[in-house]
Amino acid sequence: MSNIKKKSVLVIGGGSVGTIAALNLQAGGLASVTLVLRSNYNVVNDNGFDIESCDHGILKGWKPSVVRNTVPNLVEENLEPYDYILLSTKNIPDIPPTIVDLVKPALPSTNTHTTLVLIQNGLNIEKPFLQSHPKTVVLSGVSLIGSAEPSPGKIVQDDRDRLLIGAFANSNLDTTAATEDLAREFVEIYAKGGKTDCVFSPNVLHDRWRKLVYNACLNPICAITGLDTGRIRLADGALAGLVRPAMLEIVEAAKKSAGVQLGDDVVDFMIEVDELQLYLSPSMLADVRKGNFIEFENLLGEPLREGQKAGVAMPTLQVLYNIAKAVQWRTKEQRGLVQIPPKKKKGE
Ligand SMILES: NC(=O)C1=CN([C@@H]2O[C@H](COP(=O)(O)OP(=O)(O)OC[C@H]3O[C@@H](n4cnc5c(N)ncnc54)[C@H](OP(=O)(O)O)[C@@H]3O)[C@@H](O)[C@H]2O)C=CC1
Numbered sequence: 001m002s003n004i005k006k007k008s009v010l011v012i013g014g015g016s017v018g019t020i021a022a023l024n025l026q027a028g029g030l031a032s033v034t035l036v037l038r039s040n041y042n043v044v045n046d047n048g049f050d051i052e053s054c055d056h057g058i059l060k061g062w063k064p065s066v067v068r069n070t071v072p073n074l075v076e077e078n079l080e081p082y083d084y085i086l087l088s089t090k091n092i093p094d095i096p097p098t099i100v101d102l103v104k105p106a107l108p109s110t111n112t113h114t115t116l117v118l119i120q121n122g123l124n125i126e127k128p129f130l131q132s133h134p135k136t137v138v139l140s141g142v143s144l145i146g147s148a149e150p151s152p153g154k155i156v157q158d159d160r161d162r163l164l165i166g167a168f169a170n171s172n173l174d175t176t177a178a179t180e181d182l183a184r185e186f187v188e189i190y191a192k193g194g195k196t197d198c199v200f201s202p203n204v205l206h207d208r209w210r211k212l213v214y215n216a217c218l219n220p221i222c223a224i225t226g227l228d229t230g231r232i233r234l235a236d237g238a239l240a241g242l243v244r245p246a247m248l249e250i251v252e253a254a255k256k257s258a259g260v261q262l263g264d265d266v267v268d269f270m271i272e273v274d275e276l277q278l279y280l281s282p283s284m285l286a287d288v289r290k291g292n293f294i295e296f297e298n299l300l301g302e303p304l305r306e307g308q309k310a311g312v313a314m315p316t317l318q319v320l321y322n323i324a325k326a327v328q329w330r331t332k333e334q335r336g337l338v339q340i341p342p343k344k345k346k347g348e
């Protein structure tokens with residue numbers, strides 16, 4: 001596959017992860033990247049990104065081939081279909097637009113040409129596309145990067161980009177060999193620049209459940225308590241009372257619902273994966289601090305539902321889920337998405 005020509009790649013979501021993905025794709029010279037931006041569009045269109053990256057160094061004014069502030073409409077703009085569409089927005093099915101609606105103008109439901117790549121956390125994220133785009137190859141991107149956008153257009157990547165790419169199972173497609181070839185081709189394009197550790201991984205379910213040991217537990221626990229991953233390890237009783245029980249529930253849910261054996265050491269590994277004194281904030285904590293909606297349904301709700309369906313007792317995850325749902329409601333109220341009855345004075 002070394003003779004591949006430049007591929008057209010549409011990246012939707014130019015935030016912490018999507019910008020570094022666009023940078024890797026463009027750096028290898030095998031892709032021409034169009035990056036769809038939203039709140040940072042004006043800043044980036046005028047001045048480019050200001051990037052501080054442990055993989056790429058310091059880049060001022062960086063831009064991919066094209067930046068735009070709308071998802072391209074293939075029909076109205078008379079555009080050729082992209083070879084790849086990479087989705088790196090937050091994935092929040094409870095807040096419109098859903099990612100299926102977001103991508104629709106660039107991906108007709110009958111598509112067979114474009115390969116969709118989801119570099120997003122969580123479980124069952126491919127399921128809506130199996131319904132809406134049955135013949136589209138959907139690839140899984142499990143990212144272990146640590147990246148943030150502290151202000152619009154400024155990207156700080158302080159942990160290496162490690163990316164596992166595989167193909168989601170899709171019984172509507174004839175062979176898994178062909179979808180795996182596309183996954184391997186994407187890895188080649190993404191890794192070509194030599195500044196990332198991007199590899200093909202055949203066991204998507206295993207990769208996703210393993211990452212959930214972190215994301216279903218530390219993300220909501222840190223987001224709810226306001227403590228980063230260093231402080232949560234120091235906080236009185238938080239590891240024994242919250243983090244460990246939650247992680248053990250995910251390990252059991254992975255085994256019972258998906259047959260995924262994660263091994264006994266995964267809990268300690270995930271607790272210690274971030275060096276304590278880096279005081280890293282998981283993306284859900286960063287979102288709460290910014291007043292953004294949180295990805296609690298895919299990171300927490302889906303593994304909880306799968307585990308409970310398989311008969312696993314998940315009391316810690318259930319409480320975390322209910323609190324996360326209330327946090328989401330708080331943001332909905334702040335954004336005017338829910339109306340509440342007016343406050344009364346006592347006796348009125
Ligand atoms: N950050 C990290 O270190 C890691 C994140 N992940 C996962 O990667 C995925 C992306 O996360 P991350 O990069 O951190 O998220 P960010 O919030 O940093 O970036 C998401 C970007 O998508 C944009 N976006 C959202 N909705 C739309 C829309 N409708 N149209 C156009 N643009 C849109 C956002 O714009 P706007 O600013 O306007 O909201 C933002 O620029 C998530 O699933 C996350 O869980 C995985 C590993 C590590």
Ligand SMILES: CC(C)(CO)C(=O)C(=O)O
Nearest residue numbers: 143144145146282283284
């Ligand atoms: C754990 C981390 C930082 C990626 O490695 C992540 O997935 C997140 O912050 O949501």
